[in-house]
Amino acid sequence: MSDRALSVVRAGALTTVQDRGRAGHAHLGVPRSGALDAPAAALANRLVGNPAGAAVLETTLDGCALRPRGTVLAAVTGAPCPVRVDGRPVAWGAPVRVPAGALLDLGRVTAGVRSYVSFAGGVAVDPVLASRSTDLLSGLGPAPLTDGAVLPLGPAGTAPPPRGFAAQPAPPAELLLRARPGPRADWFTPAALALLGRARYRVSAASNRIGLRTEGPPLRRALTGELPSEGLVLGAVQVPPDGRPVVFLADHPTTGGYPVAAVVDTADLAAAAQAVPGTPVRFLMAQGA
Amino acid sequence: MRCLPAGAHALLVELDDGEQAAALHAELLRRRGAGELRATEIVPAARTVLLDGLDDPAALAARLPGWQPPPVAAADGALTEIPVRYDGPDLPEVAAHWGLTPRAAALLHAKTVFRVAFCGFAPGFGYLTGLPERYAVPRRADPRTAVPAGAVGLAGPYTGVYPRSSPGGWQLIGTAECVLWDAQRSPAALLAPGMRVRFVPRYLPPGEER
Structure with a gap:
């Protein structure tokens, strides 16, 4: 070789x-x-x-x-x-x-x-x-x-690489995720949506490349029926039956049947990738939009 | 039609039923093909279509209701034939649910022209519709830990073919004699949303045809 x-x-x-x-x-x-x-x-x-x-x-x-x-x-x-x-x-x-x-x-x-x-x-x-x-x-x-x-390895290019250090954001001590209401926000009680924007969650050790799982207060649903499978976006905040929000990351499934309460701005997902289990998480909900 | 927010670059469009979703999906593909729509992903599902990679979701949400896509005609979409052996372990149970013999149940399935409503669960796994509503079947109460690749299953209103071995709760009625997903093949997926599918029997269980 x-x-x-x-x-x-x-x-x-x-x-x-x-x-x-x-x-x-x-x-x-x-x-x-x-x-x-x-x-x-x-x-x-x-x-x-x-x-x-x-x-x-x-x-x-x-x-x-x-x-x-x-x-x-x-x-x-x-x-x-x-x-x-x-x-x-x-x-x-x-x-x-x-x-x-x-x-x-x-x-x-x-x-x-x-x-x-x-x-x-x-x-x-x-x-x-x-x-x-x-x-x-x-x-x-x-x-x-x-x-x-x-x-x-592929053949190296001829462009000269830059010299010296490059600034990089520090991994987050607290993970702040800017989010806007998702397609199924109406499946949750107003109190649950307010809680999502106010509560302090923590990054769960069960997080992986598929999703950032959280520990914290469960979100109660206003609707209890089954949602037919629908397409999911990167950053979707899906709420499974246990009520703890999951933020979908790069390996997320393409469709899912649990309601998506909010969607995190993709710009904030890099920090999510670097948040160690136990890191406090807050969802900063945009109003209206 | 309801346009639901799905982040800064996406829109989830909810329709009344699967037929409307199929019609909108076809219309979106046509418009993207004609250069009238820029979207990275157009993902149909049970009664929604997700558009992702949009420049301005709000502007599209304002335009969409005026489009009035025509319904998908029965003959629209490429027809793919899937050879299948109707030898699945759950065929007798499905047949009993339908009030038919296993052979008659297999023949009913084989004479149906299906449509790939959407894909999901695994690369190349299509959710096929086409059986009349009364033939919907429940999922298995005890899902299998390993369903073999090629297994043809039923769940609710859908027929699906497992592209590879995986756990699964669908009622297995047969075995497809073709490869549903091959990453080295182009296209990798045998089935894509909007395609029509017919199952061609390579084996039928013996017995009465009623």
Whole structure:
């Protein structure tokens, strides 16, 4: 094999290949998928001179370790974590040259949940429906990384990457989600809707790439019937029978049968991707709109 | 028609029934094809159509009620034939529910022209309508932990074919002899909303045809 490849030495708890996902196929039951913290993934690509849609790796809490076969430029963004090349600390949030055969190690995050590591040329696994993203709901795209796996890299571009550090938002101490009333707000009592905008929830440990689950006061419904399945958008705040809101993230199902009380602005979902379990959550409800 | 808010870039349009949703879906595809509508996603469901990736949902919500899409004609939409063995473990129960023999139930299913109302649950899983309302069947009280790929099932008013092995509560009446979803194929999904589908029997259980 060419030297445009990486060996996975330590896959970590959950490391997946992600790009901008496969929007446009929801009518076939295909989730959009894609990097959960999209701005962090885009920055990682920019730092190594990749186009914004190149595939990167998304880690979960405990990083991963990779050994490129050839010398390659890499960058780590998203959740801050110690980054080492052959044991030597290197910069987070900046381009790093990894010599052929050296070990690039992303340690446990010091804040946030998901770090992103890009490589010049991008991770070049075979695309599915024009995306290389791993979709954990439907199983499309490459499987999550496993120890010993080998990932191909694409040819590096010629654009010179920017130098130095790039500013990144800190993972949220409190997650503020701007939201507007959703298609089924009328399925809830006025008191429940007021509660959604006022109550303090916490990020549940059951959260994943499909949805940010919350713990907190349950929302009571005004209507108790069954809702026929209907299309779901990214950021939809769905309320299952237990009354605890779930904010749908990139791997969300394309249709669902529980009422959607509100929709979170997509700009606030990157912070949701970095909110550790236990983080306080507040929904800032737009009026009217 | 009710236009419901679904965030800054989307609109959920609710219709009175599935036929109206199918008509609006066809109209939206036509207008998108003609360059009159920009939308990333047009997702039909039981009685709604979701539009996502819109520049101005409010402006579209104001225009939509004036469109009056024509109903979908019986012959509209590409016809796909799915070869099927009517050998499902729940066929006797479904037949009893319909007051028919298993063979007659299979023949009734096979002479129906279905339409893909919408997709969901898994990539390539279509919810097919076409059976008269009185043939709706309940889901299984005890869902199976593993339904094999290709299983043809019934639930409520819908027929569906499992694109791959998964848990499922539909009543299984047969086995399709074709691949519903192949990510390496183009198109990957055999079925898409708006298509017509006929099941062609490759095996029928023995017995009376009534």
